[in-house]
Every structure is written in C-alpha cells, then in structure tokens.
Amino acid sequence: METVKLLKSGEFLVAETSPDDVFIPEEFNDEQRMIAQTCQDFLEAEVYPNMADLEKGDRELMKRILKKSGELGMMGISIPEEFGGFGQSFVSQMLVAETTGAGYSFSVAYMAHCGIGTLPIMYYGNKDQRERYVTKLATGELIGSYCLTEPGAGSDANSGKTNAKLSEDGKYYILNGQKMWITNAGFADTQVVFAKIDNDRVMSAFIVERNFTGVVVGNDEHKMGIRGSSTAQIYYNDVKVPVENLLGKRGEGFRIALSILHMGRLKLGANVVGAAKKAVTDSVKYANERKQFGVLISSFGAIKHKLASQVIRLFASESAVYRVSRDIDGMMETLKADCGDTGRASIEAISHYAVEAAILKVFGSEMLDFVADEAVQIHGGMGYSAEMDVERGYRDSRINRIFEGTNEINRLLVVDTAMKRAMKGEFDLFGKAEALFNDLDKITGGESSGESYFIEKSRYIQNFKKVIMICIHGAVKQFAKNLINEQEVLNNIADMMMETYVSESLLLRVTKLENLKEIKPVYRDILDVNVYDTAEIVRKSACDAIYSFASPETTTSLIKAIEALTTVRGVNVKDARRRIADKLIEDNRYGF
Amino acid sequence: MKILVCISNVPDTTTKIKLAEGNSTIDTAGIQWVINPWDELSLTRALELRDDAASGIKSVTVAHVGPASSEPVIRKALAIGADEAIRVNANSPDAYYVAAQLAEVIKKEQFDIILCGIESSDYNGSLVGGMISEFLGIPSASGVSGIKIENGTAVVTRDIDGGKEILEMPVPFVAVVQKGIAKEPKIAAMRGIMLARTKQIKVYEPSAVEPLTNISVLEKPAPRSACRFIDAENPGQLIDLLRNEAKVI
The missing domain is CATH 1.20.140.10 (Butyryl-CoA Dehydrogenase, subunit A, domain 3)
Known part of the structure; x- marks a missing residue:
C-alpha cells in the first residue's frame, strides 16, 4: 500500500502511514505538560473536594467551579487570542479534554460549555457575535449551552419542531418550541438553539440569551450518572431573538x-x-x-x-x-x-x-x-x-x-462516510476492493521468511484492511443501494474498521517509541495482545457479514480468504498480560 | 523590595523510589519532577505579597541549583507567576554546596527577602536556609508560617511549642518557611504558562566550592512485618509475643 503523509478521512483503509508522521503522547512538550498539570491541579483543588455536593445537584456550586476554571484560562484553550483565548493546537485541545475527562460530571459541564456551547459561535459567528459572546465565553464570564435535541427529534435531529418566524418589523425571529437533555441548562447564560424558519426543510441556528423573555428552563432531570451536571428541558414561548443573533446563514443550522x-x-x-x-x-x-x-x-x-x-x-x-x-x-x-x-x-x-x-x-x-x-x-x-x-x-x-x-x-456513520468520501474520489477504495474480490483464490497471508517484528505486525494490519475491503465490495455488490438498510452488516464492517484503525495507531506508536529509544518491553506486550485480539474480532465480524450477504457459491472462497488474512502468530497472552499488570502494580498508578 | 524564592526539584510525592546501582543515588528513570512542596508554598506567598500593591514588593525571582534538565520545574515556577529565574548550572551534591551557590547568586543580584522551604521532600535535610544566612551574615527565622509587610517592615510568624512568635525582621533576611505560609499552592494559569515561554532563565556557572559530605549508601526501610491480631480474651498470648518474639518487654 502507498504511504501517505497526511491521511484524508477514511483513507487509512487503503494507505499506509509512517510512524514519523504520527503524533504520540510521549512527544508532548513541556508547555503542553504544564497545561495538563494545571487541569489536573484544578480537579484536585476544586472538583474532587466538592464532588459529593455536586452529585446532589448543586447548580450554583457547579457554576462557581466552572467560572473558576474560566479564571484560570481553561475555557480559552480552543479560542484564538484575538477573542480572548490562547489559540492552542488541536493536539493541546485534546490533551485538555483528556485531562479534564477525569473530572466526572464537572467534565461534562465543562466540555459542554467549551465545546458545543462556545465553538458554534466561534466557528460560524460573525465578528460582532464573536466579540459579544465568544470573548466572554472564553473567560467564563458567560456559561454556554447547546440546544438541539427535542422530545421527537433525537438521532433524527433535523425533524425538530422548534420554529422561528420573522417579526413584522423584521427585527426579531419569534421562537417557539421545546428542547430537552440540555447540559448546563440550569445556569447557562447563552444557548445555541436550532429551529426551522417558517417552513424551511432544514434548520437554522440562533444565539439565545437565558434572560430573553419567554425562555423557561425546567427542573433538572434525575439521571443514572453525571448527576452533578445540570440537564433540563428548555421551553421557548414567543421568544424574541434579535435578527443579529442568527448564527451563520439561514438554513445552515x-x-x-x-x-x-x-x-x-x-x-x-x-x-x-x-x-x-x-x-x-x-x-x-x-x-x-x-x-x-x-x-x-x-x-x-x-x-x-x-x-x-x-x-x-x-x-x-x-x-x-x-x-x-x-x-x-x-x-x-x-x-x-x-x-x-x-x-x-x-x-x-x-x-x-x-x-x-x-x-x-x-x-x-x-x-x-x-x-x-x-x-x-x-x-x-x-x-x-x-x-x-x-x-x-x-x-x-x-x-x-x-x-x-x-x-x-456512529457505527453507521463510520462506514457510510468512508464510502461517500471514496465515491467522491478522495481515495481509491472501490477499485482496490474489486481487485481483491476478483482474485480471492490467490489471497494469502503474505508471510515472508525473516520478516522483522514490526514488519510482521504491519502485514497483519494491512491484511485486516484487505478483509474490510472485501466485505465492503461484497456487501455493495449484494445489496447495492439497499445496503443502508442492512445495518447489521454495516455494524460488522464498522467494528472491523474501528479495531483496525486503533490497532494501526497502536502499532505506529510502539514503532515510533522504539525509534525514539523509549523501549519498554511492555509496549510490545500491549501490541501483541491487541493485534491478536483484533485479528479475532476482524475474523468474526467478517464471517458474520459474509454469511449474511454471500451466495453459497462464493461463501467458501470468501471465508478461505478471510481465514488467510486474519491468521496471526500465536501469543502467550497470559504472560504478556502478567508483565503489563506487573508494571501497573509496581507503579501503583496508570503510568504507561 | 525584591523577593528570592529558592526552589529545588524533587520526585513527585507519589513516586516509588528505586535506588540506582551502587545504592548511593536514586534511579531517576521515569520520575516526574515537581517543585518541592514547601518551596511551592513559599512561591505562592511571595506572589501574593507582590500582587498586593501596599506591600512594596516589586518582583519575585526563583533560583535553583541544578542541570539544564531541571528547567521544566523552573519554567513551572515562571508559569505560576515568578518574574525572573536563575539557574546555577551544577548538580547539587549536598546542602552546603547548594547554600554556597545560592549565597553567591544573592550577593550578585541583591534581594531583600529570601524564602527557603523548611526542607525538601526528597532528602529532608532542613539545612540550606540557615546556611545561606550564615554565608551572607544576615538574620534568619526558621519555622516561619506567616509573612506580611506592615508599613514597609517585614513581620514573620513562627510556630513555637504551644504557640506563635511574631518577629519584625530587618531586610535582608532569610525566612525558612513551613506549611501554613499559604493556604494552597497557586495553580499555574494558562496565561502564565504562555508567558513563561517568553521569560529568560538566567544561568550562572557554579562558584568553586567543595561539598562537605558524600553519600556513601542509601538504604530503603525494612519492609513492615504483617499486623497480627490477638484475641481480646487472650492477653497472655499478647504478653508472650511481646516478651519472646518482639522482645520489647
């Protein structure tokens, strides 16, 4: 397979990546480590000591803690400096998301504010909207929320009933409707609300302030978990939203x-x-x-x-x-x-x-x-x-x-989006898949004598990709446009794609670690067990898919190919797991 | 007035210490280094004083004796809010050597208040602060749990047996600081972290000083023996074990 420096989305299915072209967590610089440490220190100083009270649903306490994180600058990581943030790289943003992820329900409230509550305005707002709202959301002066889901519109988000009509004087949109499962609803100052203008086919987005007349926030839901985060319904009763608060263009919601x-x-x-x-x-x-x-x-x-x-x-x-x-x-x-x-x-x-x-x-x-x-x-x-x-x-x-x-x-999206991208010509998936499918009888595991540890592991990963391509081609051939209705088969393919992408990422990381001389035997143990397990998941998922779509005439040759492509060298998983556990036990914390 | 906070870098307090070959140093592989907790509290209090316009404190500098690999810890101090940083480019073989190097820095740079943590959480020597004051011939106060500036005069609070002692200190002086000096260590704000990258760390080569001591061997404490429970109805067994096995009575 061809080696590509910057992969397009889904392209990993048909291309190889060099370890030099991936970022691994061991490469964080001192500044990134300090950013993470600040988040960790904040959790230990402000969140964990208050966890019991947060769990009881103390909205004001959660709001105070969120604002304190804003004062420390934790809310400005993704925001460019001109709007009061720190304009950090996406890698750094993800490091902050990771570190705060250990904060239980605080993490949910914080991420809802910094992500879905703030970034729609940052990404789609005009200069005036960014200056009015983003500069204050970046510091915690305002707390944000995102209002998409409705009682009748969950996964099918565009089917929402919330409606907006332009007022006669043309100064306002009159908003009516109901949103539910809104994180931070209890105290958020701003809401990014999705509604259809008149009888539009698609939604538009609006910035609504909590204190606009007609905005009514319900009581917090009683939830299984994340009890410290405020989750409630919000009702919009003839709410007058200034036309300047339409976010993006009409119909862009x-x-x-x-x-x-x-x-x-x-x-x-x-x-x-x-x-x-x-x-x-x-x-x-x-x-x-x-x-x-x-x-x-x-x-x-x-x-x-x-x-x-x-x-x-x-x-x-x-x-x-x-x-x-x-x-x-x-x-x-x-x-x-x-x-x-x-x-x-x-x-x-x-x-x-x-x-x-x-x-x-x-x-x-x-x-x-x-x-x-x-x-x-x-x-x-x-x-x-x-x-x-x-x-x-x-x-x-x-x-x-x-x-x-x-x-x-999301499983459906994994497959559907990759196939659509390939159909748009972003990478050659179908041509390669067809070639494999047409030569099933010639497929082998590709083992060569004397191959190195990493070459062998890489071969396994490329073989898993071949399995995925064979299944995609077979399923498309069998179901054509009806494939979208064969969700079980799509799930099989999604599982293979996910496991293969993650295993390849792990392989690239361990290879790079050894290239950087960061050699710890347990890294190979982790890779060994992971690839061994992935082979089994890919084999089972592929067989499940094939038995679901293949004709009796082709099943035998397909299964034979799958077996060849998912056969991996046996691993003493017991000893490998024991070595991994022993390091964890010795460190007495997760320190990999 | 200018404050100097002397900082050392120590293994994170959750580190499981392993001894290196020869058993005279610790194995530093995989250790996460942090600012010594007492020094971090000193820095927090120094910054509080600087940020109080009435205190007359104009700047806070941190100083550290260590190789270039210790710079992340100095950078952290700058991120927390220190204005300047100095590193003496040397390993720190003993407290005498470190104190001598820091005293030389203080002579060159002139500070009014020098804060040292009462001990470092790795070797727990409790020596450097007192030695600095001796090298410089200036007063020092140990066990300091409070420091404030009243009408331009430094007032320190010492914890003493059964109570507190409050002293007025003429500058320059050394305060050897313990817990209580600040509530919680200050967390580095994101803006501080971004600013830290623009601040210079001044590097001095070490003065010619010979350490006075040499670690010949480090030993880990013997593993604790298992706890045994004796039935409350059987005090005779307890006495027998204390007398014949533990040999403490």
Whole structure:
C-alpha cells in the first residue's frame, strides 16, 4: 500500500502511514505538560473536594467551579487570542479534554460549555457575535449551552419542531418550541438553539440569551450518572431573538449541528481516555491494598488479567486519539492558508475527519465502559458502594455511548462516510476492493521468511484492511443501494474498521517509541495482545457479514480468504498480560 | 523590595523510589519532577505579597541549583507567576554546596527577602536556609508560617511549642518557611504558562566550592512485618509475643 503523509478521512483503509508522521503522547512538550498539570491541579483543588455536593445537584456550586476554571484560562484553550483565548493546537485541545475527562460530571459541564456551547459561535459567528459572546465565553464570564435535541427529534435531529418566524418589523425571529437533555441548562447564560424558519426543510441556528423573555428552563432531570451536571428541558414561548443573533446563514443550522457533533465526538474520544486513566489508577491502588487469603489481590492472575486488559484498551485508544489530532492540526494549517479564517479552517478540518471522529467516539466510549466495569469488579463489594469513585465512574461512563450521537448511529456513520468520501474520489477504495474480490483464490497471508517484528505486525494490519475491503465490495455488490438498510452488516464492517484503525495507531506508536529509544518491553506486550485480539474480532465480524450477504457459491472462497488474512502468530497472552499488570502494580498508578 | 524564592526539584510525592546501582543515588528513570512542596508554598506567598500593591514588593525571582534538565520545574515556577529565574548550572551534591551557590547568586543580584522551604521532600535535610544566612551574615527565622509587610517592615510568624512568635525582621533576611505560609499552592494559569515561554532563565556557572559530605549508601526501610491480631480474651498470648518474639518487654 502507498504511504501517505497526511491521511484524508477514511483513507487509512487503503494507505499506509509512517510512524514519523504520527503524533504520540510521549512527544508532548513541556508547555503542553504544564497545561495538563494545571487541569489536573484544578480537579484536585476544586472538583474532587466538592464532588459529593455536586452529585446532589448543586447548580450554583457547579457554576462557581466552572467560572473558576474560566479564571484560570481553561475555557480559552480552543479560542484564538484575538477573542480572548490562547489559540492552542488541536493536539493541546485534546490533551485538555483528556485531562479534564477525569473530572466526572464537572467534565461534562465543562466540555459542554467549551465545546458545543462556545465553538458554534466561534466557528460560524460573525465578528460582532464573536466579540459579544465568544470573548466572554472564553473567560467564563458567560456559561454556554447547546440546544438541539427535542422530545421527537433525537438521532433524527433535523425533524425538530422548534420554529422561528420573522417579526413584522423584521427585527426579531419569534421562537417557539421545546428542547430537552440540555447540559448546563440550569445556569447557562447563552444557548445555541436550532429551529426551522417558517417552513424551511432544514434548520437554522440562533444565539439565545437565558434572560430573553419567554425562555423557561425546567427542573433538572434525575439521571443514572453525571448527576452533578445540570440537564433540563428548555421551553421557548414567543421568544424574541434579535435578527443579529442568527448564527451563520439561514438554513445552515443542520450543517452547524453536524460539524459541532464531529468536534464533540473527537473531544469525547479524548475525554474518556482521562476518565479511564483515573479508573485504572483507582483499580490498581485498591488491588494493591486489598488482601484476601493473606495476600494482596493484585497478585492473583485473574486480577492481573483484568488490570492488563484495562491498560491495553486504554493505551490503544489513546494512541488513536493523538494520531487523529495531529492529522487535524495538519489539515487546519492547510485550510487556514487557503481561507484565512482560523475559526472556519478549524471546523472544516474537524468536520473532514468525520470517520475518525465516529471511531474515537464509539471505540472510546466502549473502552471506558469496559474499564469502568472492570474497575467495579476489581473492587468487589466495595465497588458497589456509593462511597467509591469507581461506582460513580461506572454510572457516569454509560452516557458516553448515548450522547454526541448514539454508538448505533456512529457505527453507521463510520462506514457510510468512508464510502461517500471514496465515491467522491478522495481515495481509491472501490477499485482496490474489486481487485481483491476478483482474485480471492490467490489471497494469502503474505508471510515472508525473516520478516522483522514490526514488519510482521504491519502485514497483519494491512491484511485486516484487505478483509474490510472485501466485505465492503461484497456487501455493495449484494445489496447495492439497499445496503443502508442492512445495518447489521454495516455494524460488522464498522467494528472491523474501528479495531483496525486503533490497532494501526497502536502499532505506529510502539514503532515510533522504539525509534525514539523509549523501549519498554511492555509496549510490545500491549501490541501483541491487541493485534491478536483484533485479528479475532476482524475474523468474526467478517464471517458474520459474509454469511449474511454471500451466495453459497462464493461463501467458501470468501471465508478461505478471510481465514488467510486474519491468521496471526500465536501469543502467550497470559504472560504478556502478567508483565503489563506487573508494571501497573509496581507503579501503583496508570503510568504507561 | 525584591523577593528570592529558592526552589529545588524533587520526585513527585507519589513516586516509588528505586535506588540506582551502587545504592548511593536514586534511579531517576521515569520520575516526574515537581517543585518541592514547601518551596511551592513559599512561591505562592511571595506572589501574593507582590500582587498586593501596599506591600512594596516589586518582583519575585526563583533560583535553583541544578542541570539544564531541571528547567521544566523552573519554567513551572515562571508559569505560576515568578518574574525572573536563575539557574546555577551544577548538580547539587549536598546542602552546603547548594547554600554556597545560592549565597553567591544573592550577593550578585541583591534581594531583600529570601524564602527557603523548611526542607525538601526528597532528602529532608532542613539545612540550606540557615546556611545561606550564615554565608551572607544576615538574620534568619526558621519555622516561619506567616509573612506580611506592615508599613514597609517585614513581620514573620513562627510556630513555637504551644504557640506563635511574631518577629519584625530587618531586610535582608532569610525566612525558612513551613506549611501554613499559604493556604494552597497557586495553580499555574494558562496565561502564565504562555508567558513563561517568553521569560529568560538566567544561568550562572557554579562558584568553586567543595561539598562537605558524600553519600556513601542509601538504604530503603525494612519492609513492615504483617499486623497480627490477638484475641481480646487472650492477653497472655499478647504478653508472650511481646516478651519472646518482639522482645520489647
């Protein structure tokens, strides 16, 4: 496969990447480390000591803590300096998202403000709107929120009923409708509200202030988790929104909503890494204190298996997060040179990586669910006690699979978006897929004698990509335009794409670490177990898909090809996991 | 008036210390270095005084004896808000050597108030502050838990057995500072972090001073033996164990 320096979204399916062209977390500079440390110090000084009161739903306390984070500058990371922020790179933005991700419900309130509450105005607002709102949102003087979902419009966001009509004097839009599941609703000063003007087919976006007459905020919802964050319904009863507060152009709302969701998904991918690191550290600390049968439970193989499995998924997920981030920074630089507007360049670059955004969101949220679940299990009975952080972490984790687009919607997006990009000619997916499909009988695993450790691992990854291409071609051939209705098959393909992208990111990270002489044997152990597991997931997903679409005549040759392409060298996963766990146990915290 | 805060870099307090080969130094691989917690509190209080216009404190400088690899910790102090930084380009073999180097810096740069943490959380020597005052022939106060400026005069509070002692200190002087000097260490604000990159760290080569001591060996504490529970109904067993096994009675 061809090696590409700056991958387009979805292009990883047909191209290779050099380790030199990825960013890995071990390359953070001193300034980035200090930024992360400030976020960590803030959590320890202001958030954790107040967690119990926040969980009781103290809205004023959450607002005060949010404003304090604004005073420290934590809300201005993504905002250019001319609008009161610090104009940091996307890699740095993701590092902040990761670090604050360990802040339980504060993290949700903070990310809603900094992301979906602020960035639509930064990215799509005019100069006047940016000066009136963004400069104050960047410092915490104002707290923001984002109002898209309605009782009848969740995943199908454009079906909302909220309506806006221009007033007779042409000075206002009269807004009527209802929004729900609005994070920060209880105290947000500004709301980015989506509504259809007159009988438009698509939505427009408006900046609404909380104190506009006719805005009514409901009581906070009683939720399974993230109880410290305010989540409520907001009602709009003949609210007069000045025409100057139309965000972007009329009818641009749906595009804004989708673009901001891509950004939210990427940031969520980083957020869950931070939450998972906290859960792993809690797990190993407990395992290193709790004794049963006279010994620490961290010495048991079953517990080591759990600890190592947490680390492997987390480390792999983190590798993908920063790989995409660097690609987005690269794309931003290119686009900024073209259009000259930092805000627009940023959102165009973020929106471009829609495939990877959905991958980070789904893989990351399911990674955290796994890690949080095992954290409870390692704690045994104590894990079920509301006194423990892991109990809260378990409940808080669950929402990540639901918001920013459910994982079901996002799985479909992974495949659909990649195929659309390929159809637009951004990369050659279908030609390569057809060539593979037509030569099924010649497919082998491609093993060559004397191949090095990393060449072998890279071959496996490229083989997984071939499996994906074969399945895409077979499914398209069988279902044509009806493929969109074969969601189970699309899910199979999405799972393969996600696992392969993450495994490749991990391979690139470990290769680069060795190139940088940062050699720790456990990195190879992590890679070994991950690739071994990915091969199995790819094989199963491919077989599930093939048995769902292939004719009896082609099934045998397809399955034979899949078996050849997913066969990997056996690994002593027990010993590898034990070595990974031993390092975690020795460090007594997540320090990979 | 100008304040100097002497800072040392120490392993993060959660670090599991490993000894390097030869057992006379620690293995620094993988250690995350931080500002010594007592020094960080000193810096916080110094910045509070500087930011109070009535105090007459015009600037806060930090000084550190260490190689270039310790600069991230100095940069952190600048991000927290120090105006200037000085690094003496040398390793720090013992407290005498460090104090001598810092005294030379103070002679060159002239400060009114010199703050030192009461100890460093790695070697816990509690020596440097007192030695600096001796080298410079200026007063010092130890165990300082409060410092303020009243009508241009420095007033320090010392914790003493059963109470407090309040002293007026003529400048220049050294205050050896303990916890209580500031509520919580100041968190570096994002603007401070961005500004820190524009601030210069002044580097001095070390003066010719010989350390007075040499670490021959470091030993880790012996592992604690397991806790044993004796049935409250059986005091005889307890006495027997204390007498014959622990040999403490």
